[in-house]
Amino acid sequence: MQKKNVRILMFVLVGLLLMLSACGGGGKKNIAIGPPASETNNLSKVILAAYGIEDSDYKAFQEGFGDAADGVQDGNIDISIGILGLPAASIESLQASAGDVKMISLSDEAIKKIEDESGYKHFTIPKDSYDFLTEDIQTVTAYAIMMANTDTIDEDLGYELAKYMIEKASENTHSQAKQMILENALNGAEGLPIHPGAKKYYEEQGLTVANEVAEVSATKENRKSELTLGTGSQGGTYYPLGGEIANLWNKYIDDINVSNMETGASVENLSSISKGEMDIGMTVHVPALNAVAGKADFEGNPVQNAAFIGHVYPEVVQIVTREKTKINSFDDLK
Numbered sequence: 001m002q003k004k005n006v007r008i009l010m011f012v013l014v015g016l017l018l019m020l021s022a023c024g025g026g027g028k029k030n031i032a033i034g035p036p037a038s039e040t041n042n043l044s045k046v047i048l049a050a051y052g053i054e055d056s057d058y059k060a061f062q063e064g065f066g067d068a069a070d071g072v073q074d075g076n077i078d079i080s081i082g083i084l085g086l087p088a089a090s091i092e093s094l095q096a097s098a099g100d101v102k103m104i105s106l107s108d109e110a111i112k113k114i115e116d117e118s119g120y121k122h123f124t125i126p127k128d129s130y131d132f133l134t135e136d137i138q139t140v141t142a143y144a145i146m147m148a149n150t151d152t153i154d155e156d157l158g159y160e161l162a163k164y165m166i167e168k169a170s171e172n173t174h175s176q177a178k179q180m181i182l183e184n185a186l187n188g189a190e191g192l193p194i195h196p197g198a199k200k201y202y203e204e205q206g207l208t209v210a211n212e213v214a215e216v217s218a219t220k221e222n223r224k225s226e227l228t229l230g231t232g233s234q235g236g237t238y239y240p241l242g243g244e245i246a247n248l249w250n251k252y253i254d255d256i257n258v259s260n261m262e263t264g265a266s267v268e269n270l271s272s273i274s275k276g277e278m279d280i281g282m283t284v285h286v287p288a289l290n291a292v293a294g295k296a297d298f299e300g301n302p303v304q305n306a307a308f309i310g311h312v313y314p315e316v317v318q319i320v321t322r323e324k325t326k327i328n329s330f331d332d333l334k
Contacts, residue, residue: 029325029333032061032068032080035233039266039284040065042297043118043317044081047106050113051330058333064264066235069094072101072322079104079321083142083284085176085237086316087129095132100323103130104330105138114140119286123316139317143188143285144238146245146309148195149273152227153280153307154218158197160253161280162310166205168248174241179313182207187311188285192292195307214307227258230269230281234262238282241312267297274303281306284315 031048034040041062048058061068061077069090071077082088095101103125106114111122123141127133146165148158162185169180182205193214202209229246232238239262246258258280263269269281270291287297294302321327 028057028059029078029327030061030071030076031058032063032065032071032077034062034068034081034083035064035264035268036062037267037271037297038232038264039287040081040083042267042287043083043114043120046114046117047081047110047317047319048330050106050110050117051334053330053333064233064235065090066233069235069320072320073098075322075324078325078327079319081317081319082236083315084318085144085179085241085313086125086318087175088237088318089175089240090235091130091318091320094320095130098322101130101132102321102323102325102327103133103137104319104321104327106140106317106319107329107331108138110330111138111140119289120317123314125316125318137318139319141314141316144282144312144315145188145192145285145288146312147192147270147273147281147283147288147306148198148309149276149279149281150195150214150216150218150305150307151276152218152224153195153197153216154220154223155195155197155200155216156220157218157223157253157256158195158216158307158309159201160197161249162195162198162201164248164252165245165310165312168252171248172241172244174244176237176241176313177244180311184311187314188288189308189311191289192285192308193306195309198307198309211308216307217305223256224279225256227256227279228261228277229258230261230263230265230272230278232263232265232282236265237313238265242282245312270298270303270306273306274298274301276305280309282312 033044231242272278
């Protein structure tokens with residue numbers, strides 16, 4: 001009789017655990033916070049901290065956005081945080097596959113804390129940005145920019161990089177290419193040294209450039225023929241967009257070949273430029289400011305050989321989950 005009661009109790013306990021699991025309770029949530037040494041990784045921690053969520057409160061998945069989206073689709077990841085163009089093809093693809101994608105808004109209080117802790121600013125994602133949205137989403141944004149290694153990108157080449165990013169953007173088929181216009185060219189440049197070649201081009205087009213001008217040690221005579229462009233993960237925006245930009249540079253600039261490289265994005269690209277391992281890198285403007293000032297990830301090791309080439313597109317923080325997780329806000333994780 002006693003054994004029978006024990007078996008019944010075990011069945012009841014198992015049933016309760018299954019019910020808790022189905023309701024989304026009973027354990028830490030799996031959150032994709034971006035690859036190590038990426039701006040997504042850094043900002044994700046700022047966002048979570050704004051809600052009082054500590055590292056021990058969740059299980060971190062340090063994935064690129066493509067792998068993170070696959071994890072959300074498979075149910076292995078509950079929330080994925082990405083810094084992406086708008087709209088993001090990877091989110092559209094996730095919705096096409098899963099059919100129940102939900103985007104999480106940030107609270108006014110959290111946005112204020114994030115603004116105080118970073119260079120990101122409040123941004124509203126209009127509900128018509130994605131078919132699955134039923135209301136506007138409140139989040140934060142920054143700028144994606146292009147930085148060049150002043151030890152390998154000479155003044156003439158810097159001029160041509162800036163020129164063809166702008167003037168041939170109409171041949172770039174990526175959806176974010178429409179952002180690469182002269183009116184946006186200096187977005188994200190404030191506080192950064194500008195490459196003298198880029199400065200020359202923009203001033204010829206009638207723009208006022210007030211930035212400090214970077215010192216360039218590279219010369220046309222010692223120019224490399226093979227150059228590397230650091231982008232991001234294949235599932236994000238940097239990699240495909242950077243690939244198209246590289247193709248246009250290769251088409252219109254003589255005697256160079258720019259290879260598009262998959263990386264951990266912003267922080268890794270800036271670090272690689274500093275070490276002389278990369279010639280051009282895409283980055284969010286916030287870590288670029290940290291890099292030249294020797295702050296945050298670059299504490300005590302300022303990047304002295306990186307200079308602004310041009311704005312690429314606005315970077316929008318987009319946080320996705322699925323309806324089945326029953327998660328409506330980061331407050332649900334407390």
